[in-house]
Amino acid sequence: MTIHASLPRRAVAELVGTAGLLVVVIGSGIQAAGLSRDAGVALVANSLASAIGLGLIITLFGPLSGAHLNPVVTLTSWWARRTGGEGLGGREALVYTTAQTAGAIGGAVLAEVMFGRAPGTFSTQIRSGGHLLVGEVVATAGLVLVIQGLERIGRAKLIPAAVAAYVAAAIWFTSSGSFANPAGTIGRAFSDSFTGIAPQSLPGFVAAQVVGGVLGLALAALLYGSARPGAQEEPAGLSTELPTGNTDLSTAGWVGFAGKRAIRPVDY
16 A cells, blocks of 8 residues: 655655664674674674565555665656656655665664664774775665666566565675665764774765666666556556556665655655
């Protein structure tokens, strides 16, 4: 079911959803590192918890705001509207991105407090090097391609599970650990923990994520063609009418993630 929500309600959903995502990512990282000195074991625990939490958050908030949770995903939605498809207007995209960033910082601070650590301490974990930035480009491009590809073939209902599975895999197969989310990356700078990133590493990572988002959009257009407004899953042999009004099936990931959202004419 899609909830027809005002922009302020959708912004709150994005803020709370992104905060929840950062609590899961950072909290599970702190817990894992505290329980095991084996970095591999800690990464397994962190990646599984992050993927499961992400899938649940997308499922819960998707019908309300689209559960973007990620400025890159929001910008792809804005671009879709700019190019004649359905998505967010400029004001909505700005509100979403602001809410996501604030939520990410709040979630990081909450995770620190929850584990009895000093809140607001910046990470000292420097993540630099061209190979890490290549990893972020790949991670973000793949995330956008998964979301856009499923939308364009009318399989948007699979996005929550698909994004969660992709994130779990990308944490392992990318050199950067697949941050793939500018808001989440900024939030993780506020946690000097297993999943943190030093503030001086932010510009490179965020720039790589933007490049990855553009690349993911270009690949989706090349492989699947233009976005199909109002695309719906249709059982074989049956004909269904498309719903009236605008429907946004964008979402994202850490990462942020999925679901449908109807945009009200008066107002993801």
